[in-house]
Amino acid sequence: MQASVSTTSLPFAAAVAAAREGEVTREEACALIRAREGAEFDSLLAAAAALRNQLRGRRISYSKKVFIPLTNLCRDYCGYCTFRKDPGQPGARTMMPDEVLAVAEAGARMGCKEALFSLGDRPEAAFPEMREALGRLGHATTLSYLAQMCERVLNETGLLPHANPGLMGRKDLEALRRFSPSMGLMLESTSDRLIGPGQPHDNAPDKAPRLRLKTIAEAGRQRIPFTTGILIGIGETLDERVDALLAIRDLHQRNGHIQEVIIQNFRAKPDILMRDHPEPGLADLARTIAVARLVLREISVQAPPNLSDETYPFLIQAGLNDWGGISPLTRDFINPEKPWPQIDALADRTAAAGFELTERLSVYPDYIFRDGFLEPDLAAKVRAMADTAGFATV
Numbered sequence: 001m002q003a004s005v006s007t008t009s010l011p012f013a014a015a016v017a018a019a020r021e022g023e024v025t026r027e028e029a030c031a032l033i034r035a036r037e038g039a040e041f042d043s044l045l046a047a048a049a050a051l052r053n054q055l056r057g058r059r060i061s062y063s064k065k066v067f068i069p070l071t072n073l074c075r076d077y078c079g080y081c082t083f084r085k086d087p088g089q090p091g092a093r094t095m096m097p098d099e100v101l102a103v104a105e106a107g108a109r110m111g112c113k114e115a116l117f118s119l120g121d122r123p124e125a126a127f128p129e130m131r132e133a134l135g136r137l138g139h140a141t142t143l144s145y146l147a148q149m150c151e152r153v154l155n156e157t158g159l160l161p162h163a164n165p166g167l168m169g170r171k172d173l174e175a176l177r178r179f180s181p182s183m184g185l186m187l188e189s190t191s192d193r194l195i196g197p198g199q200p201h202d203n204a205p206d207k208a209p210r211l212r213l214k215t216i217a218e219a220g221r222q223r224i225p226f227t228t229g230i231l232i233g234i235g236e237t238l239d240e241r242v243d244a245l246l247a248i249r250d251l252h253q254r255n256g257h258i259q260e261v262i263i264q265n266f267r268a269k270p271d272i273l274m275r276d277h278p279e280p281g282l283a284d285l286a287r288t289i290a291v292a293r294l295v296l297r298e299i300s301v302q303a304p305p306n307l308s309d310e311t312y313p314f315l316i317q318a319g320l321n322d323w324g325g326i327s328p329l330t331r332d333f334i335n336p337e338k339p340w341p342q343i344d345a346l347a348d349r350t351a352a353a354g355f356e357l358t359e360r361l362s363v364y365p366d367y368i369f370r371d372g373f374l375e376p377d378l379a380a381k382v383r384a385m386a387d388t389a390g391f392a393t394v
């Protein structure tokens with residue numbers, strides 16, 4: 001990771017000019033993210049939107065999904081998390097196989113094509129109750145149970161699993177890639193400061209940046225189409241935001257596997273440790289999306305519309321090209337107070353901004369016909385669900 005340096009000396013105009021030409025340096029990206037309100041801010045967004053139009057066209061994609069919170073037990077205690085539970089806490093839950101399949105089947109009936117498995121990180125390492133539950137299911141680890149459920153959902157419902165279970169080792173990725181054609185792990189931040197005392201990742205051993213970078217790098221070695229992202233507004237500096245984006249770019253340049261980068265904005269909730277922490281505003285989110293576009297260039301840049309209330313169409317102007325997974329069936333278990341927009345409304349508001357809302361699969365079009373990324377059996381299944389451009393057939 002690069003050391004933090006003072007970055008204000010480079011004129012903003014020079015940084016925008018460099019971004020229009022090609023790959024930006026850290027110094028340029030740090031100047032870009034400091035765009036001042038007014039002409040600089042407008043110029044930043046215009047450069048990002050132009051690059052998006054050039055590289056990704058006039059479509060804004062989304063994936064029709066069901067959300068399967070396989071377990072909300074987690075050994076970490078992130079300061080912003082409302083999802084995790086300890087055993088015995090109200091709402092603590094590990095889904096049984098028939099419950100998982102029932103949700104996936106209901107989603108399939110509603111036209112969903114993705115089963116997003118999101119879950120707590122290694123609960124069996126902290127809780128004997130989870131070890132016992134897994135033992136009754138015939139597994140020693142949550143990730144082994146997850147792999148079996150991905151296999152069953154894929155084979156019994158036709159939905160494409162997208163596994164998002166926290167840190168994964170080489171063998172976990174090898175097991176999961178057979179049934180989960182794409183996977184994800186939020187990098188969130190590369191700042192080691194944020195794991196220090198009193199910081200959001202103070203009591204979250206799985207949020208050490210070097211461990212998350214290791215998982216994402218291993219996914220690259222295994223050529224797994226991979227989703228990652230950053231979480232903004234949790235106490236990181238602007239330079240640290242840039243460093244996280246550069247780390248993602250670096251991993252992608254080595255292995256070409258980053259299909260999508262999510263720019264997620266922190267939202268305060270009454271039941272979290274960070275309940276009084278200020279939320280990043282819309283302009284802060286927009287400037288980060290714009291810099292992500294200019295740093296990451298052809299990689300898909302996503303922001304969830306439900307985390308920006310009714311103002312989300314503005315983010316199109318900042319250069320995103322994807323709204324992420326939208327569920328017609330299940331709520332956003334990570335932000336339960338923020339319902340997803342209806343897909344028809346999302347299509348209308350995207351069209352009003354001059355773009356066509358287009359359904360994609362959990363695997364991005366860029367990876368569906370490329371050799372070496374998907375297991376052969378899985379590639380055949382995915383391709384059968386895609387049109388010639390790699391988007392979902394509806």
Ligand code: SF4
Nearest residue numbers: 074076078081084120
């Ligand atoms: S954000 Fe993820 S890792 Fe952190 S506490 Fe919540 S479920 Fe666990």
